Amino acid sequence: MPSLALKLQPEETEDHLAALDFARIARLIEGEAGIRLPPGKRLMVEGRLRKRMRALGHPDFASYTDLLFNKAGLERELVHIINAVTTNKTDFFRESEHFDYLVEHMVPSLLARRAERNPLLKVWSAASSTGAEAYTLAMVLNDLTAQGRAFRFAILGTDISTTVLAQGRRAVYPAEMIAPVPPDMQARYVMHARHPGTRREVRIVPELRRFVRFDHLNLMDQAYPYDRDCDIVFLRNVLIYFEKSDQEAVVTRLVGHLRPGGYLVLGHSESMIGTSLAVRQVAPAVFQKL
Missing domain, CATH: 1.10.155.10 (Chemotaxis receptor methyltransferase CheR, N-terminal domain)
Incomplete structure (x- = not known):
């Protein structure tokens, strides 16, 4: 049975x-x-x-x-x-209108405030994940300098996850991840393996990697060990995971690292945190320090 x-x-x-x-x-x-x-x-x-x-x-x-x-x-x-x-969703040219605004408004405004020749623009990707945002910024800014804009730039990427920081430093990505990168930028800034294996991967060229460094940072820390004359801070799509009091504290600290006239860029799904901050909204999810 x-x-x-x-x-x-x-x-x-x-x-x-x-x-x-x-x-x-x-x-x-x-x-x-x-x-x-x-x-x-x-x-x-x-x-x-x-x-x-x-x-x-x-x-x-x-x-x-x-x-x-x-x-x-x-x-x-x-x-x-x-x-x-930790959630590490990221893409190249994510919310691409922010990069358009950077080219058309942020950089010209920042350069107009600087009296020195060939000034250094400091840009901070404050929740950099695997580095797609930081390298997107590097592509956009390097194209501007190639077109004759007289400035230098340095990009800092920070994240709490050591795993994603390691990938950012390697700058190696699945080939399908670079689909949003315009073809002309892919030709200049992306290397393909001569003999790709079963998983096709690409790497950001060393000429671009030299502009970007990655560092471990917990945004919950009470102070950040970085310069207080940053020109642009990107903090996109991370505040939604924080309690309101933590959101306000993080944004307040980051705004404190911006020079007057500098820009804070949030994700489109996030509203501005901290109404008492000395900033003004200049575009959707883009704020300028007064």
């Missing part, structure tokens, strides 16, 4: 992250990085942490969270937890 015992499907026997442990991780991430993880993100966090758990050889989440929530384990694992749970 055939057995009537029901066989459990693999997903029914697979270990899961306990609700209490998820809540502790959510509090940890919000406290350290300002990023909110509502209950609906539990499965996402579980899936991403499962890879880390298995890499360390832990048999289940209970074992891994025991490690995570002791002092020595937390010191070692915090960077990996943050790398795992």
